[in-house]
């Protein structure tokens with residue numbers, strides 16, 4: 001198994017910029033960050049600079065190491081040239097099937113024939129994208145969590161055609177950038193973390209709806225009894241109720257999950273979407 005040295009990240013948004021940064025911080029990889037939208041690469045660089053400055057202020061990183069990490073990320077508006085010499089391409093463009101499929105088609109035409117092609121999608125399993133590249137044995141999901149520089153976990157998802165070598169190399173790459181990989185051996189909606197999060201959140205909403213306990217008390221119970229840093233209702237408000245509602249609906253439409261609880265539907269219809277609108281399950285004033 002050869003080391004995945006040259007890494008290309010496609011999409012310089014919230015996730016892509018931080019995946020590039022985490023990779024650069026390891027100091028072992030050459031990183032190219034690709035985005036086609038004007039101004040996005042500059043925004044990503046400024047955001048990464050801010051993140052690094054904060055780490056330097058807090059004494060977690062030296063100024064030299066921060067500068068070196070940022071220098072190691074090369075910006076590019078073009079995917080074809082950096083992909084041609086890449087060992088690993090991580091797709092992190094918007095969560096839209098057609099956009100992602102078109103990136104995988106481009107990679108099929110331009111990427112180095114040995115390159116591993118990964119998608120950071122939270123919901124689109126790799127089997128839906130892999131064939132577009134013409135080399136599904138080299139494709140997998142690499143699902144990082146936000147913020148990548150803080151959250152240790154990355155879920156690797158094996159598609160039906162993913163080879164053992166691809167899985168091994170993907171897991172090893174994630175370790176090499178100081179994150180912790182887990183392997184989902186067969187594709188399933190929500191992968192591991194979101195399935196468990198959805199099950200717990202749904203149960204919390206059913207308890208609330210049934211009048212068994214208040215949202216405050218359910219959150220306290222989960223925080224103090226299960227040691228979660230945040231109760232499910234605060235977490236729902238933090239993530240955005242519309243996002244959660246949409247994901248539950250999508251899952252339900254595939255026959256794999258329940259209908260969203262009434263209490264959630266009502267809040268979304270009232271525009272109470274959580275922290276971002278100032279109100280959700282709780283009132284943020």
Ligand SMILES: NC(=O)c1ccc[n+]([C@@H]2O[C@H](COP(=O)([O-])OP(=O)(O)OC[C@H]3O[C@@H](n4cnc5c(N)ncnc54)[C@H](O)[C@@H]3O)[C@@H](O)[C@H]2O)c1
Nearest residue numbers: 011012013014015035036037040092093094095121122146
């Ligand atoms: N935001 C999260 O908390 C989170 C967590 C885990 C996984 N994800 C997944 O990561 C992916 C990216 O999410 P995000 O929140 O960073 O999105 P985002 O909207 O912040 O960033 C997407 C970026 O992709 C760029 N882009 C779009 N089409 C492109 C193309 N063809 N080539 C190059 N760049 C292109 C956009 O300009 C934008 O900069 C999604 O699949 C999402 O499901 C997001």
